[in-house]
Amino acid sequence: MIITEYAAKDFRNMSDVRFNPDGRTNILFGENGQGKTNIIESIWLFTGCHSFRTHKYQEMIKTGRKEAGVKLFYDTQELQNEASLRISSTKREFVLNGIQKDSPRRFLGEFRSVVFSPYSLSVIQNAPVERRRFLDIAVSMIKPAYVSHLIKYSKILANRNALLKQIAQGAADEDTLTAWDEELAKTGAKITLYRLSYVDNLAHVASEIYREISGGREQLKLEYLQSSRSDAVDEYEMTENIFMALQKNRNSDIRRLVTSIGPHKDDLSIQLDGMSSRSFASQGQQRSCALSLKLGEAYIIKNVSGEYPVVLLDDVMSELDRQRQGFLMEYLKDWQVFITCCDAGHFSKLQSCKIFRVENGTVTEV
Ligand SMILES: Nc1ncnc2c1ncn2[C@@H]1O[C@H](COP(=O)(O)OP(=O)(O)OP(=O)(O)O)[C@@H](O)[C@H]1O
Ligand SMILES: [Mg+2]
Incomplete structure (x- = not known):
């Protein structure tokens, strides 16, 4: 291009x-x-x-x-x-x-395209939402259909959260949550699997790039962290696991009026030699981590799209x-x-x- x-x-x-x-x-x-x-x-x-x-x-x-x-x-x-x-x-x-x-x-x-700017450091330094955004942009660049799952998911999530408020106020029955839990689990499973597969790919590429940038001094390790703690590898099982985790957390969700399980609560762990890059890495190391992620993203686009x-x-x-x-x-x-x-x-x-x-x-x- x-x-x-x-x-x-x-x-x-x-x-x-x-x-x-x-x-x-x-x-x-x-x-x-x-x-x-x-x-x-x-x-x-x-x-x-x-x-x-x-x-x-x-x-x-x-x-x-x-x-x-x-x-x-x-x-x-x-x-x-x-x-x-x-x-x-x-x-x-x-x-x-x-x-x-x-x-x-x-x-x-x-x-x-891939952009690397001072804002890119937020992937390392800021809250999980920045890392989810990084993954979502990276995945949608190679799988444009992924965005429609994200849009669907955020609508379901907004509906479920609205229902939690109604239940807490006694204006709706708790059982009405089940239908939304099923929908959330179904779309959430698709998003989670896309992200897992992407991180699996990126983990190899980015750690190799980091090794070269740092002259082999430290090792970069990426891992996708799921709020549902599922170890499923297929969509059916992943849907089941997210659904079960939603059920388990239902009472606390009603108390706190937010949905605590699902890809909107997941994170990407970025570690250097087993330590969190966010709290332990130096400025220079954090910059190298962010650069490795971005170059990895570019490399994957090239590999997938040619x-x-x-x-x-x-x-x-x-x-x-x-x-x-x-x-x-x-x-x-x-x-x-x-x-x-x-x-x-x-x-x-x-x-x-x-x-x-x-x-x-x-x-x-x-
Ligand atoms: N809508 C706008 N209309 C007119 N000028 C604008 C508008 N939006 C931004 N600017 C101007 O654009 C300039 C900023 O440009 P830009 O951020 O590209 O600078 P830069 O060359 O990258 O600078 P730096 O080296 O500081 O990063 C500012 O002077 C700002 O006032
Ligand atoms: Mg500038």
């Missing part, structure tokens, strides 16, 4: 930007607040996922304008594609090769030491990469590389 042309109109601080990226390395450099992340963000939106910065699309329209537009021409192995995105105050409109997609979700699996995803590295080079920077550049030498930084100096020696100066919402090749 290679972006051959990029254009943006009234997207954040960009009025009218157009450039032709290199098929490999692209350096976007400039001072703070000039628009580097804006470009990365606008490319990322073509994955069909929300921005990594905000869910408020209105913020992306240039101040004083009515709508924003971004266009990408990108090549896949079989096709030359033209994709455009229009954001107005009321809607987002995606068009791919002349066909309008009825929702951004329909873009999932069309344009594939296409190299576009790699977006926002503001991360300066945070890595020389050895890690070297590893990253070597690892990604066959990928199309967009790297933002304040100083392009040490990239000028690279072959097959274009360098762009980003200044006050404009982009100039140097």
